[in-house]
Amino acid sequence: MSGGPTSAPAAARTSTLAPQAADRAAKRERVLALLERRGADSIVLRSHTAVAWYLDGARTHVSLAADPVVAVVVRPGGDEVRVFANEAERLLAEELGDTSGLDVVRVPWHDELAPASLADLDEPDADAELRAARASLLPGELARYRALCREVAEALTDAAIEADPADAERDVAARLAAGLVSRGIDPLVTLVAGRSRLAYRHPLPTAATLGDRAMLVACGRRHGLIANATRWVRFGPAGPAEADAERRIHAVEAAFFDATRPGATLGDAFRAGIAAYARHGFDAEEWRRHHQGGAAGYAGRDPRGTPAVADVVQLGQAFAWNPSAPGTKVEDTVLVAEGATEVLTVDPRWPTTRLGGLDRPIELDREGDGVARVPDGARSAAVASGMSRPSGGLDDGVRFG
Incomplete structure (x- = not known):
């Protein structure tokens, strides 16, 4: 056993594995299947857990103790990503990756990010089903x-x-x-x-x-x-x-x-x-x-x-x-x-x-x-x-x- 810290530079040790389009597509299919089972047309994902999962590990926080600065509304016709406007450029450049197929909506920082009325289902309505959707890692x-x-x-x-x-x-x-x-x-x-x-x-x-x-x-x-x-x-x-x-x-x-x-x-x-x-x-x-x-x-x-x-x-x-x-x-x-x-x-x-x-x-x-x-x-x-x-x-x- 070595007697000191790992010798590789921090940058070399840190994973830079990029999100995979196939993973994101599979997650979307899992959520759409949930909507079909529930007879719903849309669901809003608003927790760090659900949003980071759906957006392939995007950092959804500024303060670790605060609510996410991004939410997602999933619909059969496409995904709406709602981002506080003052965070949007950084998130688009550094966190969200390929945004093709995503409707990015900038929300003023003083407004509610994702009112429950945006979707048929709010995330808490489908907690257990969402846990099942993200359980098996891609x-x-x-x-x-x-x-x-x-x-x-x-x-x-x-x-x-x-x-x-x-x-x-x-x-x-x-x-x-x-x-x-x-x-x-x-x-x-x-x-x-x-x-x-x-x-x-x-x-x-x-x-x-x-x-x-x-x-x-x-x-x-x-x-x-x-x-x-x-x-x-x-x-x-x-x-x-x-x-x-x-x-x-x-x-x-x-x-x-x-x-x-x-x-x-x-x-x-x-x-x-x-x-x-x-x-x-x-x-x-x-x-x-x-x-x-x-x-x-x-x-x-x-x-x-x-x-x-x-x-x-x-x-x-x-x-x-x-x-x-x-x-x-x-x-x-x-x-x-x-x-x-x-x-x-x-x-x-x-x-x-x-x-x-x-x-x-x-x-x-x-x-x-x-x-x-x-x-x-x-x-x-x-x-x-x-x-x-x-x-x-x-x-x-x-x-x-």
Whole structure:
């Protein structure tokens, strides 16, 4: 494992994969099929999730905390893209790509961007159907997603390698966010917890120092797609209890993965995952103390899993399950592939263990000098691919790229 950040320039690392006309046409056909099923002539898409998906990853924001500055009305006769006039030239030049076939309407910034009366259906009227329409990733967006996920994993590795026990959580979060931004990735979530704050499942970074153990979480968005991952770093060997908890939370995650198969519902996968807590020695109610993740892609969770979610898992759909318990958590963005789970947030530099046919991240054990310590007897093997077919067995070999 290397002892420093990735060496490639940021511009070289950043994906420049262009939107594909075939993808946009396929998305339009999916929405037109929705309209036909509903007996409607039009629908207005107004959320960051729906608009970025439909417009092939266009950046729809100015402020990450504000509503989109662009909306789309989809009709059988053509698409109307409504843009605030003061943002129109930049969006047309840098975000929207090929606008042939699009009716671009400039809306004064002080007017309502897309009144509900513009269309038969408003986006909230068809939430579940739109989720289903964007669930199975198309070739162009899947290529962009793989690149994004890889680079989010790299940014987490870089931040962990640079971390020191005396660092403030905020300083580590700043380096993590900078690593994302340098790759053209919006840092939607950057969480850091040192030893004193590991009890919190969503630890917004503070001035507290890391101490001997820390958790880093990143959710990064590029081309409208969002990658999610969690990593742990420690400065010295793990105690038996913490090592055991890590092993058991991976087993819970494996139950989520095994149940996330095409044709099952998210509710089915969720119930299978939460049932594994008690089976692996955790409190049976542990799942109630933190959300467990769910489908991923153009939203952080699209949707978040609960027992009641009836959305059907599709081939080519992304997921980010994140089971957790006190002092332990695991999270990666994965793809439901043919007969397999493909892990997307992979950096070969990060140590892994083999579980259920997948290479899963374990704690990065460091001496505090910026260099990973390879445990005695560990096998050194680069992770050539994040895809593996479930085998159902545990291989305790530790791997480093």
